[in-house]
Amino acid sequence: MTTTTEPVAATPTDPAPVAGASRWLDVALGAALQTGDVAVGMVADLRRAASRRRRWVGELAVRGAAERARGQRRAVAAARSAVTTVATSGPVDLVVDAQLERVLRPVVRVVLDDVLVLLEQEPERIQALIRGQRESMVDEVVCRIRTGAAAGDAAVDRLTARMFHRRSETGAGAGAR
Amino acid sequence: MATSVPSEYAGPVSRTVAYALDVLTVAVLFAGGAVVAGMIASVIGEWAYDLARAAASAYLVVLPAMLAFYGTLFWALAGRTPGMAVLALRVVATGRESPSWPSACVRGVVLAYFPIGALWALVDRRHQAVHDKLARTVVVRVPSTTTARSAGG
Numbered sequence: 001m002t003t004t005t006e007p008v009a010a011t012p013t014d015p016a017p018v019a020g021a022s023r024w025l026d027v028a029l030g031a032a033l034q035t036g037d038v039a040v041g042m043v044a045d046l047r048r049a050a051s052r053r054r055r056w057v058g059e060l061a062v063r064g065a066a067e068r069a070r071g072q073r074r075a076v077a078a079a080r081s082a083v084t085t086v087a088t089s090g091p092v093d094l095v096v097d098a099q100l101e102r103v104l105r106p107v108v109r110v111v112l113d114d115v116l117v118l119l120e121q122e123p124e125r126i127q128a129l130i131r132g133q134r135e136s137m138v139d140e141v142v143c144r145i146r147t148g149a150a151a152g153d154a155a156v157d158r159l160t161a162r163m164f165h166r167r168s169e170t171g172a173g174a175g176a177r
Numbered sequence: 178m179a180t181s182v183p184s185e186y187a188g189p190v191s192r193t194v195a196y197a198l199d200v201l202t203v204a205v206l207f208a209g210g211a212v213v214a215g216m217i218a219s220v221i222g223e224w225a226y227d228l229a230r231a232a233a234s235a236y237l238v239v240l241p242a243m244l245a246f247y248g249t250l251f252w253a254l255a256g257r258t259p260g261m262a263v264l265a266l267r268v269v270a271t272g273r274e275s276p277s278w279p280s281a282c283v284r285g286v287v288l289a290y291f292p293i294g295a296l297w298a299l300v301d302r303r304h305q306a307v308h309d310k311l312a313r314t315v316v317v318r319v320p321s322t323t324t325a326r327s328a329g330g
Contacts, residue, residue: 145194146265150318153188160299 186304187266187316192295196288198260203244207236241289248285253278265320271313284312 086092119126211233218225232239251258256275257267258268270276276284287294287308294307303315 142263145263146191149191149194150188151266152190156189156299163298 184300185318187264187318188304189295189298191264191266191318192304192306194326195235195258195260195264195266196247196295198263199247199258200244202259203247204240205242207243211236222322233288245282245285245289248288249281252276252284255279265318266316268314268316271315276312276314280312280314284308284314 211229215229215233216225218229248258252268253276256269261267268276268281270280290308291307296306298304298306298309305315309315
């Protein structure tokens, strides 16, 4: 944006100042224009200052975000290190072992007994699960064998077709019957 | 059997794998039977034990006959052997849907006693081996539920 704070220079075609009331009218008009020019210059200065401030704030935000991320990484690493140190320390091992012996093992034993009783009463639940697992494993193996064999067929077909310079008919489905 | 889905001719690799599975099945069954017969014969008497030993020593002669019987039975009844079922293959006659008993018998005997003729499938346009030509059959690959399930899952 271009602002003109310089007063407009008089050109030869401009009329000469006149005396009397018209002179004061011209003075008032010139003062108003001068004020406008000054105001435009001030607004431009303010905009430039605001732009510099925004840029400065943005740079500060970027730096702050980077520092924050770095600090978080450091904190996580420090926390992990501290947890590892504590978890692998001898006293903690002793405490955990004692709690396992005291709480977990009896609970597991009781729950296991319950599960075994439940399975004895309703064997079809686990049977269906095992059967489904076994069938899916067998299906996967069979599918792999078939896929490998089909790939081998295609490779042999390509080889023989190249050797005997003929077009393979393996894919001609309608002719099979 | 009437399938409306299009099939493709089975290649030599699939057929060889299926044949190997069938031979393995027959050999294991025959060996197990020979062992059981030997144990029973040893209890029954000396002459039965000698007979079982003689049968076991004729393993290589009897095995092709067993293979021919096995193949004939399965091709005529189901159109496929267990080995072919694993590979999703099926034997179909060229003029009809399933092979007849004589056709299955010719196929089984020729394949069991002249297995080198299977090499013709390498150069044949429809992958027909010698036993296929004589029995007027082709081996096709059929889409199976297992493959469809695996592809869909």
